[in-house]
Amino acid sequence: MTKNEWEQDLEQRELEKKAYNRGYRAGANIEGVTEALKRVELLEKALLEFVGYEDEWLQTKSDLMRENKADLVTQIIYQRQLMRELYNYLDDDVRLKLRTKVESHIWPVTHRED
Template identity: 95%
Template sequence: MTKNEWKQDLEQRELEKKAYNRGYRAGTNAEGVTEALKRVELLETALLEFVGYEDEWLQT
């Protein structure tokens, strides 16, 4: 393996490592987002039950 090939291989590995880390972080962030969305849906449901389901209260 020449020096140039070794350097390209090293750069490729660094790019793959960064891509993996971005994907991992995105996955953990998405997990937090889904938990937040569940809480928002529960709050919306509670608010609708409190206010009522009439059309005059619902905004589109």
């Protein structure tokens, strides 16, 4: 192998290495995008479950049974975050009424509406 062939071979290997790294980084970026899209989908699902006034938006029992435990836990956490955020947008008097109503359902004996 001559010096010129050796340099060309080395240059070719460097180009292949760079191409491999570009492909690896692109694959890693796609994986990150996939995770972000999955999170957005779960947030959309949580929003539709929360404000879903039409039955077609609500998940059925069979749909929920198909999900794995980790996805269900994540969905519940997103629903809680969404409810907290929406609750924080309410006026103080509306918050108090809502809180009283929820507490009356949880502790019906101690809280009575007048």
